[in-house]
Amino acid sequence: MAGSPTPRVSATVIFPKPTLQQVLDNLRASGFRLIGPTVRDGSVILGTLEKISELPIGRLLDQKAGNSRLLPTHSADYFACTVGPDSWKRYLFPARSDLLTARRNGDGWIFTPASDDSPPFAFIGVKSCDLHAIALQDEVFVNGTIGDPHYAHRRQRVFMLAVNCSTAASTCFCTSMSTGPHVRSGFDLALTELPDSFVMEIGSEAGSNALAGIDWQPASAFDLGRAAQVTQRTERLIQRQVTTSDLPQLLYERIDHPYWDTIAERCLSCANCTLVCPTCFCSTVEDHSDLNGNRTTRTRVWDSCFILDFSHVHGGNSRPTIKSRFRQWMTHKLGAWIDQFGRSGCVGCGRCIAWCPVGIDITEELNRLRTAGAR
Amino acid sequence: MSQVTMVEPVTMMDPMLPRPAVVRAIRPEAYGISTFSLEYTDPDAPLGFAAGQFNMICLPGFGEVAISICSDPGTPRVMEHTIRYAGSVTRAIGRLKIGDVVGLRGPYGNPWPMQLAEGKDLMIVAGGIGLAPLRPVILETLHHRDRFGRVLVLYGGRTPQDLLYTGEFENWQDGGIEMFVSVDRADETWKGQVGVIPMAFYRTRLDHRRTLVFSCGPEIMLRFVIYEAMARRIPKEAIYVSMERNMKCAIGFCGHCQLGPVFICKQGPVFRFSAIEPFFGREEF
Amino acid sequence: MAENAKPRLAIFKLASCDGCQLQLLNLEDELLDIADQVEICYFPEATSQDLDGPYDVALVEGSVTTETDLQRLREIRRNSQTLITLGACANAGGIQALRNTADVEEYTRAIYANPSYIHTLAQSTPVAAHVTVDFAISGCPISRRQLLDVLTALLIGRAPELPRYSVCVECKRSGTVCVLVSAGVACLGPITQAGCGALCPSFHRGCFGCYGPMESANPDSLCQNLMARGVSRAETLRLLNGFAGGSEEFRSAAEKLEKAPL
Numbered sequence: 001m002a003g004s005p006t007p008r009v010s011a012t013v014i015f016p017k018p019t020l021q022q023v024l025d026n027l028r029a030s031g032f033r034l035i036g037p038t039v040r041d042g043s044v045i046l047g048t049l050e051k052i053s054e055l056p057i058g059r060l061l062d063q064k065a066g067n068s069r070l071l072p073t074h075s076a077d078y079f080a081c082t083v084g085p086d087s088w089k090r091y092l093f094p095a096r097s098d099l100l101t102a103r104r105n106g107d108g109w110i111f112t113p114a115s116d117d118s119p120p121f122a123f124i125g126v127k128s129c130d131l132h133a134i135a136l137q138d139e140v141f142v143n144g145t146i147g148d149p150h151y152a153h154r155r156q157r158v159f160m161l162a163v164n165c166s167t168a169a170s171t172c173f174c175t176s177m178s179t180g181p182h183v184r185s186g187f188d189l190a191l192t193e194l195p196d197s198f199v200m201e202i203g204s205e206a207g208s209n210a211l212a213g214i215d216w217q218p219a220s221a222f223d224l225g226r227a228a229q230v231t232q233r234t235e236r237l238i239q240r241q242v243t244t245s246d247l248p249q250l251l252y253e254r255i256d257h258p259y260w261d262t263i264a265e266r267c268l269s270c271a272n273c274t275l276v277c278p279t280c281f282c283s284t285v286e287d288h289s290d291l292n293g294n295r296t297t298r299t300r301v302w303d304s305c306f307i308l309d310f311s312h313v314h315g316g317n318s319r320p321t322i323k324s325r326f327r328q329w330m331t332h333k334l335g336a337w338i339d340q341f342g343r344s345g346c347v348g349c350g351r352c353i354a355w356c357p358v359g360i361d362i363t364e365e366l367n368r369l370r371t372a373g374a375r
Numbered sequence: 376m377s378q379v380t381m382v383e384p385v386t387m388m389d390p391m392l393p394r395p396a397v398v399r400a401i402r403p404e405a406y407g408i409s410t411f412s413l414e415y416t417d418p419d420a421p422l423g424f425a426a427g428q429f430n431m432i433c434l435p436g437f438g439e440v441a442i443s444i445c446s447d448p449g450t451p452r453v454m455e456h457t458i459r460y461a462g463s464v465t466r467a468i469g470r471l472k473i474g475d476v477v478g479l480r481g482p483y484g485n486p487w488p489m490q491l492a493e494g495k496d497l498m499i500v501a502g503g504i505g506l507a508p509l510r511p512v513i514l515e516t517l518h519h520r521d522r523f524g525r526v527l528v529l530y531g532g533r534t535p536q537d538l539l540y541t542g543e544f545e546n547w548q549d550g551g552i553e554m555f556v557s558v559d560r561a562d563e564t565w566k567g568q569v570g571v572i573p574m575a576f577y578r579t580r581l582d583h584r585r586t587l588v589f590s591c592g593p594e595i596m597l598r599f600v601i602y603e604a605m606a607r608r609i610p611k612e613a614i615y616v617s618m619e620r621n622m623k624c625a626i627g628f629c630g631h632c633q634l635g636p637v638f639i640c641k642q643g644p645v646f647r648f649s650a651i652e653p654f655f656g657r658e659e660f
Numbered sequence: 661m662a663e664n665a666k667p668r669l670a671i672f673k674l675a676s677c678d679g680c681q682l683q684l685l686n687l688e689d690e691l692l693d694i695a696d697q698v699e700i701c702y703f704p705e706a707t708s709q710d711l712d713g714p715y716d717v718a719l720v721e722g723s724v725t726t727e728t729d730l731q732r733l734r735e736i737r738r739n740s741q742t743l744i745t746l747g748a749c750a751n752a753g754g755i756q757a758l759r760n761t762a763d764v765e766e767y768t769r770a771i772y773a774n775p776s777y778i779h780t781l782a783q784s785t786p787v788a789a790h791v792t793v794d795f796a797i798s799g800c801p802i803s804r805r806q807l808l809d810v811l812t813a814l815l816i817g818r819a820p821e822l823p824r825y826s827v828c829v830e831c832k833r834s835g836t837v838c839v840l841v842s843a844g845v846a847c848l849g850p851i852t853q854a855g856c857g858a859l860c861p862s863f864h865r866g867c868f869g870c871y872g873p874m875e876s877a878n879p880d881s882l883c884q885n886l887m888a889r890g891v892s893r894a895e896t897l898r899l900l901n902g903f904a905g906g907s908e909e910f911r912s913a914a915e916k917l918e919k920a921p922l
Binding site for chain 1: 635
């Protein structure tokens with residue numbers, strides 16, 4: 001079926017691994033900037049890709065609380081690395097993005113919205129937990145009554161090439177949060193990595209078009225079986241378990257629990273957990289003007305409930321202590337989010353556990369709070 | 376491209392973009408507090424707000440602040456904002472002159488439930504600058520006095536100099552509003568009551584079956600207002616409070632104004648007390 | 661600042677390396693604009709102009725290490741409406757505050773051929789230990805972007821504000837991989853105030869804390885963690901006692917660490 005017609009939506013096909021390069025070439029030819037996992041600074045970040053050789057082939061991230069080490073492996077798998085410090089929000093909800101400029105005009109002001117000339121992105125290698133995280137941010141930024149055009153402009157044009165996880169880190173707990181490891185929806189293409197080939201599910205018309213001119217075969221029942229085994233095995237690799245059935249009530253009931261004092265001794269309030277979190281959406285705005293104040297740029301910047309000024313109120317601060325900030329983060333992420341958006345704000349990716357400098361583990365802390373007893 | 380339903384960006388108004396608005400009048404109210412009348416320079420700017428809603432006012436280079444609209448919703452073209460010079464934005468607003476231009480966007484937030492109050496007695500309890508978001512309620516009841524039963528205003532300030540809108544009190548009274556004004560600390564000029572405002576409950580007789588309470592002020596005052604109201608068997612569902620938190624966007628994106636499960640900018644600032652009770656008054660929450 | 665007339669700016673130096681005031685000269689794109697907006701009365705590194713006070717704004721770099729400097733500093737304060745300190749020396753005593761835990765006479769004997777010429781105080785102290793400081797810009801050296809932010813704020817009439825959160829926030833915003841978590845490099849970023857743009861971590865070095873403690877810094881927890889990762893106590897102490905070792909938070913953490921049983 002060389003140069004074959006494109007596969008129909010919801011079909012599953014198989015092709016040799018190096019053929020993925022042609023899929024990437026097709027996407028690039030359609031104007032997408034490819035973003036995917038790549039090795040940088042001794043870890044795996046999400047950066048611009050052109051060649052499949054830029055993927056972290058034959059590497060894995062050994063992740064524990066407060067530790068994430070990039071290690072070589074004996075396999076030549078393309079997507080064996082679990083999630084690194086970056087999440088896709090870096091591209092959809094950038095750490096800094098200009099909102100508007102204000103120019104003085106006589107006695108008045110002219111406000112001009114900032115333009116965003118970013119190209120459409122093709123996300124290569126999105127894990128199931130991160131697909132769910134993107135869906136959560138969609139809820140915040142575009143599915144409410146007022147939409148954020150800056151986010152929507154980027155989000156709407158994304159091509160999503162998802163990956164069923166073939167490995168799990170000790171920090172992973174998507175199975176507890178019902179967010180993985182098997183990709184279910186929200187993708188244009190979803191691949192499963194076999195030793196010599198990729199099994200690819202077509203999720204959309206765009207996904208189908210991306211396979212134009214590629215030498216694919218329909219996946220056989222045997223191929224589908226092998227692919228299913230990959231995610232099944234990954235599921236078994238996920239050791240970490242979190243009980244969520246008593247949330248959010250547990251957190252609401254224990255707002256004044258002495259447990260929170262113990263976390264304040266360890267927590268640095270450095271904000272790393274919230275900034276690596278793929279769902280945390282808090283931001284602040286900064287005004288930067290020229291020396292005579294005639295021209296100002298207003299920029300939206302990632303903020304965090306761990307930053308003191310986040311909770312500034314007239315005459316003081318509503319969360320002056322580390323204890324109150326940690327409580328806000330955990331109570332929102334695992335509790336209040338359910339009331340706000342109908343789902344937990346945690347997707348079980350484990351980033352906050354790995355990238356906490358002092359290794360604070362949100363799953364362990366939840367258990368501590370739970371077993372600390374009512375007060 | 377992916378299967379997500381989404382608003383077309385081209386049709387999406389940028390909700391963070393202010394429009395220029397000109398300062399039409401400045402009226403000093405108390406020490407460090409003035410009322411600024413603002414009008415959009417664009418005659419086509421959409422108008423209309425409800426009592427209890429707020430606007431975001433910005434001065435480029437200084438930033439943006441959430442300020443309650445304190446004027447009559449019946450005359451929305453010129454909107455009044457009573458501002459205390461507290462932070463760098465409000466201090467800069469304090470240096471403005473008539474004719475100067477600010478950035479304005481809004482109105483935002485959940486208003487006071489005026490329709491629920493129709494046919495009922497309405498008890499308005501305010502402390503200090505907390506009277507500002509309640510002034511539109513008072514003005515509206517004056518216009519439609521026949522739609523409401525008794526209207527009481529319990530208003531307190533720290534000192535006589537901290538009281539707002541004192542020049543209007545006589546009009547309000549003439550319009551059939553029962554006024555109870557007190558100060559925490561009197562001076563030689565003060566002829567009225569002295570004491571914290573929840574004490575004014577003891578000077579009023581209420582029918583708990585038909586009274587709605589609207590209250591705004593410092594959180595400590597709200598706590599006592601709620602206590603006194605409930606002690607008089609007014610149900611939690613009939614008590615409404617307006618809350619204040621730091622806000623950067625006013626539309627639920629920035630995360631700053633969360634109080635437990637609610638975003639004060641979207642579900643608030645006016646809440647039915649029963650809706651936020653588990654989270655109200657919790658230390659450092 | 662006076663209406664109409666240009667604000668008068670003066671730049672002074674106590675015990676320091678000049679690196680902070682050099683950052684003003686390094687503002688190449690904005691320097692002419694600044695010179696346009698203010699009257700530079702005293703700035704020996706750039707001009708021989710020496711105009712008397714009073715000044716609207718005095719920028720002071722360096723720590724107090726001599727009696728002469730102490731007198732000068734008091735004079736500067738008397739002459740200045742707004743006094744802004746620049747950098748780790750002015751804010752926390754600087755690297756020369758290492759002498760605060762040593763014998764200064766012994767140092768002078770060891771270093772100078774003729775120690776009798778040296779007139780120095782026993783301690784290197786921050787400016788705020790002697791006069792009221794209106795605003796402090798952190799760093800070693802300070803960031804010219806922050807300096808520009810502060811000058812802009814003063815010129816347009818806004819109270820200057822600089823972030824007080826951790827260096828980690830800058831690493832994460834810029835996409836710099838955490839050197840502590842990914843490579844076990846000892847880093848003070850999680851307890852140090854941002855502002856440098858996370859310069860050292862972006863070159864795979866640990867932060868050595870030159871911006872001083874962030875607000876609510878928790879050095880005890882970080883130090884315990886560093887030592888659990890195998891960083892020696894001596895090395896952890898060396899980091900804490902470095903550029904902002906004179907700060908209350910880092911000093912008391914270092915004292916606690918020294919006293920703790922091994």
